[in-house]
Amino acid sequence: WPLWPLSAVLESDNYVIFENVHHEFDGPVISAVACGGGVEKMTVSWTTDVLADAFVEYSQDSGLANSKEQGTSALAGTNHSVEVNGLTAGTYYYRVKSRRVNGGLSIDSSIRSCVAAAAPAEAPPAPSSAGGGGVIIIDKNDKIAPAITNFALTAKSADSLTFSWETDEPATSFIEYGLSNSYGETVGSWASNTKHQITVKNLTPASVYQARALSSDGSGNVGKSENLAAATAETGEESAIEEETRPETAETEDPAELVQRASARLAELLNQFSGQLSLNMVGDLVSLQYTTLSQLANLLPAPLLSGEPRVETSANSVVIYWSTNKETNSQVALAPETRYAPTTKEPYQMVVGSANTFVLDHEVRIFNLEPDTNYHYQIRSAPRVGQAAVSRDFIFRTRLSALEITSFFPQIIDQQTVTVKWVTNKEADSAITFAPYRGNELAVNESKTLKDNNLSVIHELTINELKEGVKYDLELISQDEAGNVAREIIARFATSEDDLPPQISRIQADATIFVDQQSRIQTIISWQTNEPATTKVYYQTGVTAGDLEEMESTESRPEYVKDHVALITKFKPGLVYSFRVESMDSGGNVSLSNVHTFMTPKQKESIFQLIMRILENTFGWLKR
Known part of the structure; x- marks a missing residue:
């Protein structure tokens, strides 16, 4: 020893x-x-x-x-x-x-x-009405994976790639992709088809991605295509996606006449009364020169930031927290190290956060980052009136691409049988440990494990020895060749019909402004559910009652997840939107949130707009 x-x-x-x-x-x-x-x-x-x-x-x-x-x-x-x-x-x-x-x-x-031994011949069972989508007919003797043909890139934009392929039998549709042949990301659909099309979104412009198609049949056999290299378009390159989401250019106006009447008068008032202004003295003013307005706003002290922000990183996202001594909005300017330009007027690539919600404690979530990458960022907190607080430049590094279970759900076959499906971002084995509850306590000593040692990103295991009416904890486990382990738990699962919808919480909306010639705006709406469920957002301009028949919606994402992220690029700048989020579990139970409102960031204001807004916020006389 x-x-x-x-x-x-x-x-x-x-x-x-x-x-x-x-x-x-x-x-x-x-x-x-x-x-x-x-x-x-x-x-x-x-x-x-x-x-x-x-x-x-x-x-x-x-x-x-x-x-x-x-x-x-x-x-x-x-x-x-x-x-x-x-x-x-x-x-x-x-x-x-x-x-x-x-x-x-x-x-x-x-x-x-x-x-x-073989089972005795018997009549086929009637379909089950249990929650989870009905009966799956599995040919247990099928050992041949679907054959994938005609794998090709069929469309692209600056931030997306669309792939299509065919299979010789009905099968699922998944794409593994990444900046190298190691891939690291998986996206797709569990629906079975022979003709497949998947769009990979939220990519980096002018970048070459490696991709391959994967399709699994009803027996769990997985077919894989050859690797295909595909490049996203340049930012601003004409495409349906870019054309549809490009914000309109704000109209400009000549401020000369307004400036001539007001600049001298207001400058005289500022010098004479040194900030002690009477409403009667400014009530007859309708505008003023932009630089003079800036001087007025600068009389108010900037908010105080709480020191270095707290940062929580993963391989593909970050959450940044900070506090201010007065209510301000919450924005983060961000750029990967390769695109950080400290000598330019705007050194960052994008600005993420809420420009119209004013709080003391701030939280900004940023998604779709590259793993193992340095990012420069800056905190920007602006009050309703006055100077914005701007931090120095900070740096964080995203984590190495860890093994993750990105989508999972149980599909009930009958009262004794459930098929559990999940997806990982890297090839790994498949295991499920399940244990029953006895007297409301988890009987760990009765736990059992099923394991498939084959490595894949598409996982499927069937448990056929459950007891009707008994609740179980199902733990999904995948381990890759390097020994990294990913786990997810489906708590208190039972094969009886599921009649409880998912519980929706932590709804949040954040906008991203890309600092380029188009000043593109995209909005990320995120939320969480207590069980794996789909992702869909209904939205409409203005403050509305949330009638679904009058609202537009995103496509329902078929992946079953607990952390939901919806990316919307159709919102126009400077408008209020009402939205509701929807999640449906594998049993078909649907949850719909209450109506939430969100205002997208404005484009650069004209002088007249800036005049009226600051005067209204500062003096209040325009409202009376």
Whole structure:
């Protein structure tokens, strides 16, 4: 038994006490392995010399290629029995595994065989009305993946790429993509078709992306295309998307006549009364020169920022928090290090946040960032009237592209069976651990694990031994070749009909202004649900009652997620919009939020508009 270095902290003639003692135990001794075949199952038993968990690795290949696993992580005893379910008739090859406390693992050196019997012929069951989308008919003998043909790029814009392909059988539609052949992102649809089209959005202009198509059939076999390199268009390059979302150019007006009448008078007032102005003295003014208005606003002190902001990063997003001593709006200027231009008038690429909501505690969420990348940012907090507070330049770095479960949902087949599907951003294996609730307590000692050792970004496992009316915690687990692990939990799941809609919370709207010739504006509306659900936003100009028949909407995103992000590029600048968010779970239960309002950032104001707004905010006489 190997020992790590020990550190003595207390000793006498009779004893020595050590700290930081690390000891690695050998795996348990496995013996008496046996198997009994049953109808579409086999039961494997063995013993260990110490308490240990119990797993069976099995395959219809004698070398255990494409193997799966079933078992339990509970350290329940030394006599082990694992019932391997969901088999088809035929010979299976298997070996057993047991891990003791403190990590010692033993894998049986012998690969053995066992025969599962065929189920007796019976009439097909009636379709289930349980929540989750009905019955899935699975051909368990299908081992051939869909053949993908005609994979091609069919459309592009500055921030999106559209791919299409065909399959020789109905299959799902997914695209793996990234700036390298490692990809790192996955997007698509679980709907089965033979003709497929997926649009990848929120990309960087004038950038080359690597992509491949993936399609899985009803048996979980995954087909993959060859890699395809595709480049997004330059910013401003003509396309349907860019043309549709480009904001209108504000009209300009000649301020000469207004300036001539007002500038001298207001400058005289400012110098004479040094900020102690009477409403009677300015009531007859209708405008003033822009520079003079700036001097008036500058008489008010700028808000105070709370020091260095707090930053929470992931591989593709960041949340930035800060506080001010007075109510201000919440905006962050941002640019990746390669596009940060400190010597220019506007050194940042975009400005993100809310320009029209005034708070003391600020939170701005920024999405669609590149992993493992340095970003420069600046806090900008402007009050309703007066100078804006502007921070110095800060830097954060996004995390390495971690393994993530990006979409997941359960699909009920019958009262004993559920198929759980999920997507990861990198290739990884598939496992589900499930445990029942007994007396409102989770029975961890009754937990069982199903595992598929094949690596994929599309995952699908079926549990067919659930009890009607019993609630379970289902834990989805994927591990990549580097040992990174991603987990998601579906809590208190039951195969009985789901009649509870998702709970919607933390609705937030933020605008992004891209600092380029078009001054493009895009709005991100985000929210959370307590269970995986779809993503859709209804919206309309003005403050409205939220009648869905009168509102436009985004396309419903079919991915089932808990964190929802909707990107809208159709909003026009300087307008108030009403919106409602909608999420539907896999059982078809729909939640619709109350009406929220949001004002998009304005384009640069004309002098007259600026005059009227500042006078109204400062003196208030225009409202009377």
